[in-house]
Amino acid sequence: AQSVTQPDIHITVxxxxxxxxxxxxxxxxxxxxxxxxxSPGQGLQLLLKYFSGDTLVQGIKxxxxxxxxxxxxxxxxxxSVHWSDAAEYFCAVGYARTDSWGKxxxxxxxxxxxxx
Amino acid sequence: GAVVSQHPSRVICKSGTSVKIECRSLDFxxxxxxxxxxxxxxxxxxxxTSNEGSxxxxxQGVEKDxxxxxxxxxxxxxxxxxxxxxxxxxxxxxxxxxxxxxxxxVLTFGAGSRLTVL
Numbered sequence: 001a002q003s004v005t006q007p008d009i010h011i012t013v014x015x016x017x018x019x020x021x022x023x024x025x026x027x028x029x030x031x032x033x034x035x036x037x038x039s040p041g042q043g044l045q046l047l048l049k050y051f052s053g054d055t056l057v058q059g060i061k062x063x064x065x066x067x068x069x070x071x072x073x074x075x076x077x078x079x080s081v082h083w084s085d086a087a088e089y090f091c092a093v094g095y096a097r098t099d100s101w102g103k104x105x106x107x108x109x110x111x112x113x114x115x116x
Numbered sequence: 117g118a119v120v121s122q123h124p125s126r127v128i129c130k131s132g133t134s135v136k137i138e139c140r141s142l143d144f145x146x147x148x149x150x151x152x153x154x155x156x157x158x159x160x161x162x163x164x165t166s167n168e169g170s171x172x173x174x175x176q177g178v179e180k181d182x183x184x185x186x187x188x189x190x191x192x193x194x195x196x197x198x199x200x201x202x203x204x205x206x207x208x209x210x211x212x213x214x215x216x217x218x219x220x221x222v223l224t225f226g227a228g229s230r231l232t233v234l
Contacts, residue, residue, distance in 0.1 A: 036225075043122075043209060043227035044160075090159065094223075102213030102223045103150060106160045 122226030
């Protein structure tokens with residue numbers, strides 16, 4: 001069975017500082033990996049995704065993530081956070097099999113707080 | 117492109133009544149839709165997978181008679197919470213999987229529906 005772990009429940013970062021959110025997955029084959037952001041009371045916004053190819057993925061809002069097969073990780077990074085980046089961030093893993101593509105398992109989420 | 121509309125965004129109902137939530141793909145055909153629920157300050161949990169024209173597949177522990185899912189067309193899936201109780205209060209989010217006009221595979225989430233059962 002696949003699983004995804006976000007070790008950090010809560011992260012506080014100063015505006016302008018760098019941010020890294022951790023995500024580890026367990027899956028028998030190469031997974032599809034996603035990072036979503038959710039503001040309070042809102043739906044999900046896709047930041048970036050990895051299916052195959054280049055292991056460094058660029059997303060929206062200045063975010064990037066790196067797929068490391070050897071570490072079963074897909075960590076999200078941003079060089080300089082803005083106050084508007086305060087939100088809940090979810091890592092998700094999806095099945096690569098065609099019939100189950102799109103069925104996602106989400107991590108517990110990481111709450112990011114940005115201080116002035 | 118690849119927009120999913122979810123309606124209503126918020127609904128309040130009395131205990132014992134039924135509530136229907138709609139999930140529509142606006143500019144692509146969604147062969148499969150997924151329904152998730154999210155309790156406050158928790159993650160999203162998959163409830164069921166619905167394929168157009170067939171019965172939904174429910175995840176373990178999800179009562180199929182309580183959460184009725186219909187996917188009658190390639191652009192619409194509905195989730196009906198029957199005989200709702202306060203413990204059903206949650207944020208329900210759908211996602212749709214399909215092929216855009218460009219030919220690319222798409223997976224898009226709706227904005228979610230906040231259900232409060234009094």
